Amino acid sequence: MHSPELECRASVFYRYEIHPYQHPNEMDGDRPAKPVVIVGAGPIGLATALDLARFGVPVTILEEDLQLSQGSRAIVLTRRSLEILQQLGVESPFLEKGLPWSHGRSFFRGKEIYKMIMPHDADDRYLPGLNIQQQYIEEYLVNYCQQEELIDIRWGQKVLAISQTEAAVTLRIDTPEGEYDLIADWAIAADGAAQRSASSCSFAWKAAPIQATS
Numbered sequence: 001m002h003s004p005e006l007e008c009r010a011s012v013f014y015r016y017e018i019h020p021y022q023h024p025n026e027m028d029g030d031r032p033a034k035p036v037v038i039v040g041a042g043p044i045g046l047a048t049a050l051d052l053a054r055f056g057v058p059v060t061i062l063e064e065d066l067q068l069s070q071g072s073r074a075i076v077l078t079r080r081s082l083e084i085l086q087q088l089g090v091e092s093p094f095l096e097k098g099l100p101w102s103h104g105r106s107f108f109r110g111k112e113i114y115k116m117i118m119p120h121d122a123d124d125r126y127l128p129g130l131n132i133q134q135q136y137i138e139e140y141l142v143n144y145c146q147q148e149e150l151i152d153i154r155w156g157q158k159v160l161a162i163s164q165t166e167a168a169v170t171l172r173i174d175t176p177e178g179e180y181d182l183i184a185d186w187a188i189a190a191d192g193a194a195q196r197s198a199s200s201c202s203f204a205w206k207a208a209p210i211q212a213t214s
Contacts, residue, residue, distance in 0.1 A: 002174040004066045004156045014135045016067050019142075021156035024173075026180045033168055034060045037184040039159050042069060043134065045190030046141035050088045053150040060182070061151065062173065064158035068142070072133040073192075082126045093140045098132035162187060 008016040036052055038045045041063035049059040077085075077094065085091040106114040118128035145151045160179070161172040169187045173180055 001178055002064065002156065002158045002176060004064060004158075004176070006066065009067060009070055011135075014133065016135075018066050019153075019155040021066060021176055022154065023177065024154065024157070024175065024180060024182075026182055027177065031181070031183060034058065034182065034184040036060070036186045036188065037062060037169070037171060037182060038188045038190055039171075040189070040191035041138070041142065041153060041155075042190060042192060043074065043137050043141060045188070046138065046145055047084065047088065048188060048190060049145055049151050050090065050141065050148065053148045054088070056150070058150045059152070060184070061145070061153045062157045062159055062171070062182075063153065063155050066155045068135050068138045072135060074134045074137065075131060077130040077132060077137070079124065079126045079128050082130060086125075088144075090140065090144045093143075094130065094132060094137070097136055097140075098130040100127040100130050102127045102129070159191075 004021070006018065008018060035057055036049075036059045038049055038059060038061045041061050045061055049061055052059050077098065082091060082094065085094060102120045103115070103117040105112055105116075120128055142153065145153055156176055158174045159171050160174050163170045163172075169184045171182045171184065171187060173182055
């Protein structure tokens with residue numbers, strides 16, 4: 001039985017929040033196939049869900065923890081990343097919180113030992129880099145996902161195994177209440193390269209084409 005951490009992680013610069021685990025209807029016999037299931041509520045999984053929702057595709061996100069990532073694996077968003085966030089319509093809080101920059105300097109004992117300048121043009125909408133911790137990246141994306149009716153984030157749900165037929169993808173999921181199966185047309189692995197879960201062997205499993213609604 002999956003037992004996610006129930007205490008907020010300690011941090012000197014970020015206040016963690018515990019997202020509540022919710023009982024999945026599939027445990028009560030409700031087994032309709034989900035159009036898309038995304039494994040992992042990190043920046044890629046959350047942004048992918050928002051992009052799919054723009055086209056009317058319902059998405060279920062599975063996250064084994066009850067809180068955002070521990071530590072900051074990414075501290076800089078590139079200009080292209082900001083353009084993608086703008087395309088999703090979610091860039092505002094990132095620009096308000098982050099520190100934009102185009103050059104950096106390193107010093108050792110008062111002497112400059114390295115200088116980096118990234119190309120930037122007056123016509124560029126954003127500077128080449130935006131410093132912002134990954135926890136804030138995930139927090140803002142989660143907030144937008146929670147406002148989207150087509151996105152269902154399931155916290156505290158760990159994927160144990162994935163099987164596939166011509167008709168569907170079946171994910172075996174462990175929760176604080178026990179295990180259940182979730183059926184989907186598509187499954188996308190966004191749980192990180194360092195993970196070694198059942199979903200890490202491939203990016204996506206195709207069982208049936210997605211039909212976007214108008």
